[in-house]
Amino acid sequence: MTTRIGSGAGFAGDRVEPAEDLLARGGLDDLVLECLAERTIALGQQRRLADPVAGYDRRLPSRFARLLPLAVEHGVRVVTNMGAANPLEGGRVTRGLLDSLGSTAAVAVVTGDDVLAELDLDAPAWETGRPLREHGEIVSANAYLGADAILPALDAGARVVLTGRVADPSLFLAPLAHRLGWDLADPSAAAAGTLVGHLLECAGQLTGGYFADPGRKDVPGLARLGFPFADVESDGSATFGKLPGTGGMLNRATVREQLLYEITDPGAYRTPDVSLDLFGVGLDERGPDRVRVTGARGRARPDELKVSVGYRAGSKVEAEISYAGPGAHARAALAGEIVAQRLSGTALRPRVEVRGGPEDCRLRVAATSHDVALLELAGDEVEALYTNGPAGGGGVRVHLGEVVGIVSTLIPRARVRAGVTILEAGRARTAS
């Protein structure tokens, strides 16, 4: 048995047209949209604090308004983490869109990733070794749920699944396990599906996006970049492809780059579902834009789940000004010295650097602080270079914004309770 799963988004701001194309003529069984970066969910929690019906992906309504009509028409199931910090509300919006299309397809919402109330604030952060509470006010804590949290939604017959924080490959492993009858407790099956998910989760990065280097690595038709799909067999082997007529390319080189993307331990890539070993993976080009991938090996899943913790890290200012022509670099450097001197009496420790070529460059001043007035002063001092600095400064841009820092920790599985809510046309019920 073979099932076809497509990748319709690799990050929150991804393009919509390639997903429309896959839905319309891809012959897909499932489409997965991965839209949730670590910081995105923390920012979503802040929006939810300000407004209880906010916090899901702010592009969900516009993205789904374009994609759901095609998904309904072509019978494609959709799984996405666009629920972000408020999956239930994202589910209700999705339900409303389906109702307006006259579709009775069931929407399922996966909850339970929000573990803020369960968090041990004395636990150390991975990145710093310091207790979580020392980093600042904690605003969010989301556990990475696995495919086992999504599977009950699929068993209940959901045609659209909204999640919050779920490990990216798990978004793919769950529908694959459901279609192919895999047991998630079998590490070889979990490894095979996780490898497929890992390769597809960044969408266009498998098909020639984030790859082109003119003259060395040319990619045809990048402006019409198509997104990938995989034909996955019951034994776990998978052949990756993209639709005819789309731009980009899919070959051993693009697959190889994505295979190791963000992998910090190739012998033990840990997800909530499995510990994946890539040392036996083989790639085989089967034709134009067709690559077969085999050899994923797995060991039992970790006992604890990773938690992404967001904390208030103050604010950040970034201010720049341009210099051009002969002596530009020296004038930019002088401008940097002037700003540093003018800020030297403050508590600010800005990063001051000159970026760009010798005759066209920008002075860049960046700083973080909990004192917003001080950051505004830094921005003002860069702007003041117009009339109080070297000759020929132009094009000042100042950006000041709040910073949510992200650190990670672990939580025992027993402290995380995932649940599924089914939103049927006109009513809601709880499936597990």
Place this chain on the structure above:
Amino acid sequence: MPVPLRELAHCRAGDKGNLATLSVFPHDDADFAVLVREVTARRVREHLAAWVGGEVVRHELPNLCALQFVCERGADAGVTTSLELDTHGKTLGTLLLSLPVDP
């Protein structure tokens, strides 16, 4: 005669927290041994010293003709908190391609 790494290899950068990953592959698999010899963890760390403050670990994956470098960027190098222009470290992959290697 040394040539820039870009002549022999391609590279993709990724980020995970304060770690940067750099995946290096030969254009021609026959050059994998050259990469194993020339592109050591120490040389990568020296080449990217301005961006990579901590340890660099190299993994060899002969099944893919790949070298995987895992680089510690420093405790305050998170995507949101870093003061770098490229907070993700996405440009590190192509910066590495200027490393001189002896084919």
